[in-house]
Amino acid sequence: MCSFELITDQDIVKSYCTDSSNYPGYADALVRPESTSEVVEILKEANSKKISITPIGNRSSLTGSAAADGGWILDTSQMTKIIEINHKEKFALAEPGMMLSDFKKKILDEGLFYAPDPTSEKECFFGGSIATNASGSRTFKYGSTKKYVRALEVVLASGEILNLRRPEIEKNTFGYLPFQSMVDLFVGSEGTLGVITKTEVELLDKPENFFGGMAFFKTLNEALDFVIAVRKELLKSGPLITPRACELFDNYALDIIRPDSPFKIPQNALAGIFFEQEYSLDFEKILERWLEFLEKNNAIVDDTIVAEKPKQQDELRRLRHKVPSTLFEEGGLYVNNGGGKISTDWSVPIFRIHEIIDYAKKISDEAKIQEPVIYGHIGNGHPHYNFIAKNAEEKKQILQVVHSTCKKVTTMGGTIAAEHGIGKIKKDFVKYQYPKQLIEAMRAVKISLDPNNILAPNNIF
Ligand SMILES: Cc1cc2nc3c(=O)[nH]c(=O)nc-3n(C[C@H](O)[C@H](O)[C@H](O)COP(=O)(O)OP(=O)(O)OC[C@H]3O[C@@H](n4cnc5c(N)ncnc54)[C@H](O)[C@@H]3O)c2cc1C
Incomplete structure (x- = not known):
């Protein structure tokens, strides 16, 4: 006799069966745990009966990874607590089910900064972003999610709880290098190794100021040359410009955003680069440096968009998001x-x-x-x-x-x-990345942690 509710009404279950890839999933039931102990109970029950469990966040995955392949869907949306925001040691500890943008806003309201920023941050959960090692435009400066994950609570297929912490030591020769931080084994594991029930992430000081911008180019090649020039600039000591984001729009992407852009997008532009620059100096001075750099690198300088105010900055990010969301709708x-x-x-x-x-x-x-x-x-x-x-x-x-x-x-x-990630629809490409013996070694790790192969079956392998 189990105490958690098993929702079997197919009208409800079916509405949880796919993700943003439109991969056709199916399942017998939906479970909605509210705590780690409920996750434990669900997994023990499922494992004893060899029932598949696909953990889901907000199902914004583009690979079918959140589309269940039978069994039960484990919805994490009821686990929404931020357990601690620690100013002194600069970390936050949270459950998986909060919308990532809401989590980030709470952190910002406390005067701190959580760097990972997938374009889908208003559509994905904090836990989903950990389980996929998400990245975003600011990864250019800050790196991807894994860099910020300090500790995890994970429930294995057996129902056992693991508490893992990234080692903070400077030297380590214990075992195989990829296993030295077991945290990294679970970040990006796409639901296949365990259910992530709590995550501790590193926070940064809130950047003093930033401005957004978009530079335009007459050819795609010139835009690419510009990006190379930025990367070369960053290799110098004391670089003059240090963007935190550097994102491309080709001519078709510009066509998508033109109709409702509040900013002028020049007709002769065949490529654009969206950027964000943090600064503590005088704004005019940093802007002048940017405009000089853009001119030197063949941008259509006079039409450069500069977004200094938060509303303009949000508009630019909205335009960036509009490209994948429009294409997603069109593909549908x-x-x-x-x-x-x-x-x-x-x-x-x-x-x-x-x-x-x-x-x-x-x-x-x-x-x-x-x-x-x-x-x-x-x-x-x-x-x-x-x-x-x-x-x-x-x-x-x-x-x-x-x-x-x-x-x-x-x-x-x-x-x-x-x-x-790989999910279900990128599996045919896996063979190009590594020899089959190494893919088998990865699969052996999965099976040793989940011998009945109940967790997110058909993801990755
Ligand atoms: C318009 C659009 C733009 C996007 N842009 C980006 C982008 O810029 N960068 C990027 O990285 N991705 C992007 N994505 C993809 C997607 O949003 C990310 O992969 C996101 O991190 C998934 O989070 P989610 O909560 O929706 O997870 P889901 O899609 O629900 O799940 C994704 C995977 O994580 C597993 N999972 C979820 N929660 C848990 C948990 N608690 N424990 C264990 N496993 C779990 C699932 O089993 C599944 O394998 C975009 C998607 C869309 C639709």
């Missing part, structure tokens, strides 16, 4: 035809960005597929390519091109999945 129109949105998540070392973009264009042209919309985290060598396939045949052709690009990025020291 073709799902019933066997088509939909196909988005890439590969990245390469930044100084090889021209090479991969030229390669991707060449193979797209050869395959005569429709041109993608290219946007996103270019400062990290991580542009998203979004294709809209109108039917199954187009999807097949586009996927062939994406396969070739993924193969290529792994020969260039890149990754096939920089921030969205």
Whole structure:
């Protein structure tokens, strides 16, 4: 006899079965624990009966990772407490189910700063961002989520609770290096190793000031050259400009934001770079440095957008978010035809960005597929390519091109999945990243922690 409620009404359960990838999931029931002890109880029950459990956050995943493959869906939305915000040691301890943007706002209201900022921060949970090692535009300066995770409480498939803390020592030769911080094993594990029930994250001092901006270029190549110039500038001692974000809009992405942009977007611009700059100096002085740098690097300087006020800054971020959300909606129109949105998540070392973009264009042209919309985290060598396939045949052709690009990025020291993870729909690309023996070793870790393979089955492997 279990004390938690098992919701089996299929009208309710079905509404939790997919995520933002539109992957068709299915499940028998939904459970909504309110505490770690309830998660323990649910997992013990499920494990004893070999019932699959897919933990979910707000199901904004773009890979099908939050779409259950049978069994029970474990919804974390009732676990919303921030247990502690510690000013002295600068950390916060929280449950997984709070919207990430709400969590960040609470931290900011306390005069502190939580850096990770996935574009979907108003659509994803704090816990989901930990389970996917999310990153965002400010990753350019601050790094991805894993850098901020200090400790985790995790419930294993057996119902046992693990309390893990990142070692703070400076030297360590214990065992295999990737296992030296067990925290890192669980960050980004996409629900496959355990349910994350509490996370302690590092906080920073709130930056004094920042301004947002968008610079425009007459060609995509000039925008890429500009990004390379920024990265070279950052390698200097005492760099003059130090953006915290550096995000690309290609000509199609600019077309998406033009209609309701409160800012002028010049007609002759074929690419834009959205940036944010923190400063403690005089605003006029830092702006002058930026404009000089932009001029030297072929931007259409007179049309540069500068967002000094919070409302303008929010507008710029809204425009950045509008690109993926518009494409997501457009892709949804073709799902019933066997088509939909196909988005890439590969990245390469930044100084090889021209090479991969030229390669991707060449193979797209050869395959005569429709041109993608290219946007996103270019400062990290991580542009998203979004294709809209109108039917199954187009999807097949586009996927062939994406396969070739993924193969290529792994020969260039890149990754096939920089921030969205593998989930269910990127599994075909895994073989390009590592030899099969190493993928099997990763799977062996999963099975040793979850011998009945009940947790998020079909994710990653
Ligand atoms: C418009 C749009 C823009 C996006 N932009 C970005 C971006 O800039 N950067 C980025 O990184 N991602 C982005 N994403 C993808 C997605 O928002 C992130 O992966 C996000 O972190 C997922 O959080 P979620 O709460 O929605 O988790 P879900 O989608 O519900 O789950 C994702 C995975 O985490 C697991 N999981 C969730 N909670 C837990 C838990 N408590 N314990 C164990 N496992 C758990 C699930 O099983 C699943 O495998 C975007 C998505 C959309 C729709």
